[in-house]
Amino acid sequence: MTIKVLVVDDSGFFRRRLTELINADGRLQVIGTASNGQEAIDQAGRLRPDVITMDYEMPVMDGITSLREIHRKLRIPVLMFSSLTYEGARVTLDALEAGAVDYLPKNFEEISKHPEEIQKILCDRIVMVSGSRTSVASAAPTTAAPAPAVAATPTRRGGLRSTQLVVIGASTGGPMALQEVLTRLPANFRLPILLVQHMPGTFTKAFAERLDRICQISVSEAKDGDVLRAGHAYLAPGGKQMLSDGHMRIRVTEGESHLNYKPSLDVTFGSVARDLGGKVLGVVLTGMGADGREGARLLKAEGATIWAQDEASCVIYGMPMAVAKAGLVDEVLDLRRVAPRLCEEIN
Structure with missing residues (x-):
């Protein structure tokens, strides 16, 4: 048609x-x-x-x-x-x-x-x-979250107490999905958060400033050498890659030229898997493509936990579907449930 x-x-x-x-x-x-x-x-x-x-x-x-x-x-x-x-x-x-x-x-x-x-x-x-x-952020609230299209094992309550870092990635539909999640976190959220959003370099600074203005937690565009602090979210700069240096600090690099995405969730997931192993919660939100799947595979091999947004609340069900179909997801969530679950598990 x-x-x-x-x-x-x-x-x-x-x-x-x-x-x-x-x-x-x-x-x-x-x-x-x-x-x-x-x-x-x-x-x-x-x-x-x-x-x-x-x-x-x-x-x-x-x-x-x-x-x-x-x-x-x-x-x-x-x-x-x-x-x-x-x-x-x-x-x-x-x-x-x-x-x-x-x-x-x-x-x-x-x-x-x-x-x-x-x-x-x-x-x-x-x-x-x-x-x-x-956009789910601008749509009327639903009365209940729909059943997930792919089965997943719900995260055991209290099972993320050893988690040291949250990493959230998104693409198409991501800016408003991230806004929906981050604006609902309290100022005393006890962990640092890394954000990977497919976006041009000229956009990420404005996006970080917008989030910082409307959120209770602090948000900034990540800089090379930033020390990870609780209650602070770091947005990967467009056109670059964001990694962990193994000492709770951020490395921002140009990355390899052949990669399709800059920033790439696979790159960030892979880096924190190497440095923090199972002490990471990875969250994959709406977006086209499969960025995050291979990085999630590395995280799962280290014992980390992966959540994915459900199909019904995604603008584009691509990235979450990729990790779910690969059998890497511990919990599938309606977008409006992500922030409450983070508060239940982390705070």
């Missing part, structure tokens, strides 16, 4: 170029365009597309205001375009909180220079977004 797309941008050139790139993919069809946020709301209601691509800076009504209205009324998945700047990161995080599923950098020059590569990234992302669920 062809995926129907609505393209929203105030630039006529960008609308035409996106339409050409999207229509060249047999899986997709642009069924309409809009030049501002109000037109987007009207067109979305009339055409009922499967996915909307949305710019954020437009006349009449900006993209985020439009997105909020579309998310509230229609629940149509939205792929947001953003600039790769600090300010662009802040706007993109606002868009994700408003209900956008994912984002792509908006770069006119790259579209002209590398059309085939850009087309593949764009179209694959639209297909992925079309199969996503709306």
Whole structure:
């Protein structure tokens, strides 16, 4: 079945170029365009597309205001375009909180220079977004957690008393999933937390600052040499790898160039498995792909505990599914249960 797309941008050139790139993919069809946020709301209601691509800076009504209205009324998945700047990161995080599923950098020059590569990234992302669920953080609360798709052995209460470190990883849907978990932890949370979120280097500083502002625990972008402190979460810098040095300190490195993800949950999991063995709780949240599976395998071999988000509360059930299908998960949790379980087990 062809995926129907609505393209929203105030630039006529960008609308035409996106339409050409999207229509060249047999899986997709642009069924309409809009030049501002109000037109987007009207067109979305009339055409009922499967996915909307949305710019954020437009006349009449900006993209985020439009997105909020579309998310509230229609629940149509939205792929947001953003600039790769600090300010662009802040706007993109606002868009994700408003209900956008994912984002792509908006770069006119790259579209002209590398059309085939850009087309593949764009179209694959639209297909992925079309199969996503709306953001759990902005959805209405559920009355009960659904049964997990993959069986897991519940963590024995009190069984994590020797744990010294929590490591949480995510990709697509991760910013709002991490926000949901971290904002519910108390200021006296007794362990340090490492966070691995697939995100560009220009975005992680803004994301860490946002989390620090709204959380009771402290949050910062990790720096090489940081000493791990209780009640503090360290976000891996985009474009780099975050490791443990064996002495409860962080190492931030460029990492190997062939790795698909920078930062990579596999790399961080593998590092803490080597240094802390079974004294680690690994948590795998929503995201596309299988990053974290091989690192979780190393952690499990050392006796560590692995939790995974359940399918029903994931935006994209990729990373959690990979570790669950590999038989590496001790507990499968609805997103809203992760923070309470951390408090029960750790505090």
